[in-house]
Amino acid sequence: MTVTDPYPGASLPLPADLYGRPRRDRTLRLLDAVVDARMRWTALTNRREPTPRADDRRIGVRVVERRIRAHDNEVVSLRLAAADGRDLPRWRPGAHLDVELPSGRLRQYSLCGDPADTRTYRIAVRRIPGGGGSEEVHRALTVGSALRVRGPRNAFPFAVPGHGSPATRLRFVAGGIGITPILPMIRLADTLGIDWTALYTGRARETLPFLDEVERFGGRVTVRTDDRSGLPTGAELVDGVRGGTAVYCCGPAPMVGAVATALRGISGVELHSERFSAPPIVDGVPFEIELARSGEVLAVPADRSALDVLLAHRPDQPYSCRQGFCRTCRVRVLAGAPDHRDSVLTPAERAAGDLLACVSRCAGDRLVLDL
Template sequence: MTTVREIPAERPLDLFGKGRGDRATRVLEAIAEARLRWTTVVNRKAPDGRVDDRRIPLIVTERRVEAHDTDVVSVMFTAPDGRALPEWRPGAHLDLELPSGRVRQYSLCGDPADRHAYRIAVRRIPDGGGGSLEVHEALAVGTPVTVKGPRNAFPFVLPGHGSSAARVHFVAGGIGITPILPMVRMAHRLGVEWTMVYVGRSRDTIPFLDEVESFGGRVTVRTDDEHGLPTAADLLRGVGTDTSVYCCGPVVMTQVIADAVRDIAGVELYSERFSAPPVVNGTAFEVELARGGEVIEVPADKTVLEEVLKVRPGLAYSCRQGFCRTCRVRSLSGEIDHRDTVLTADERAAGELLICVSRCGGERLVLDL
């Protein structure tokens, strides 16, 4: 999941579903004080760079197919004892520890007003890293799991409360609807002026279609099989200088939007993607795994993580974007080209690096693996 800073929305009578308007006001004021304003593309990370290591035991209580082609399922989690769960706001995600030991990050796509359940949705990726297949095949109702979070690296900033925009425009591509859907609900409930374009290959492949279309004429559903591939103009219809744009979907789509928005003065762009970013300005180098002695060639356009997984397939990783810290390892020698967003100066001085994004500044890195 990567983030191009753009914005989404949604909520009940107040932000957390309680009959207390003052709570909503306090939350909005806190967001405003944080001055979460962006007009350019930035990497996804928690605002203060901290890692929330809180682990919460949950149990799967519901599974539903959310796309007609059956490739997307939603999974509901609750606490075994029924207790209230930590609060979250639109854009938040969970680190899900799967039964195999894999850790994967999934956006919360339920209702933040429901304090007793978390909902995620996962598209089956047959040739992926195995996490989506495990969710589809192993997380039956009654399965115990552990999560970390919630954490929010894609926060929704309301117009007039941290955003200078007057209206919000959402763009979601396929499974990218997951962080956007709670944002839309919040904007709708709070009376924010908003519009949305939802795109995908076909109506059979896009999840939560009934939920999205229940918002009526504010939403445009556009599928490739009916309309062809969308252009930037199709995705940004009606966007002007008074608009904040929230986008989540395939890398190509988010890049098209980012390129177009740069030419529209005053637009705030916030986005997130669910795939690793391409390597930029990379050079080839070698990685030596000290414990086994293997020497691996890392091409200029590949990450250390990609190449190490070929010989150490059990290595833990999650975000592939340099912010979750799951793939952190220690370098024993070699110059490190740090490209993460979260390691502290002391951690870097100790030789630590995130191999999903960071590289070698010379010819060889020796890793404590």
């Protein structure tokens, strides 16, 4: 748009008020001062802290049960009860808790118990070699341990066919510890009499947690292990899926990717998925991040995240989910054009400079971070 000056060459003074009249009246100026002081006082006396979201509540809990859930002894389940004995907030299948570990680490674990149980939560954790959070859970948490949790939150909601989903049947695909959010979904689908099937896969039977609970559903569930059948293809994971099916998939990133690729050739299918590792970087290009407080410049390759590079230089940099929904790795951008790839930051937060380093990138050459 081009703006033309109607008075070229003229230098026009700005009006002193809305109507173009100078304000020299002392009475009006005094009245303005009184009104301004009154408004400031009203704002001060009525100021309140923002009301937190329900799922931002920090709840004190204690461990009331600890059980081994896989024959390889690498998966442990914890049952948590409120420290004050009260009922816990309700949740729906697919929900998870943000767990504050004694070390200060924040980790997300899916709820895998009964949503109707308001007295306890159940989570399960597989030990990952070198994984600080999972090893801490296995090493340090015993019956009686005190923790704080936030939530429940749901980044993997279950839409019941006929109530939020046009699908008429369900297919569940779980890989290893990926059974944890899927298990409550299976229970609900079975209780409601919905047409469903499930494929549960892993390295070997001894590595599969909650295998006894899953196999109680009989012929609806197929258990497939790599040691007997080899690595599954995407086509094998979705074998029998046709139009009108909603697929719920959780597990390692390669498995989730294989399912997504296999379903592209089938029309009328919904895919709902959650992975327990960082998503692959798509269309990544290299860029730089500058740490404003030190002036250090770090190179981010096309196939690595800004968080990966930050952790290599700052091991204490906070992070958790690595998937762009928990906000733990949030940083402030002081300069540069962010390429936001999360799904949780609001437009106002992005405008204020917030960025999730685990998934988002740069639309230019460099981001300057307040670090």
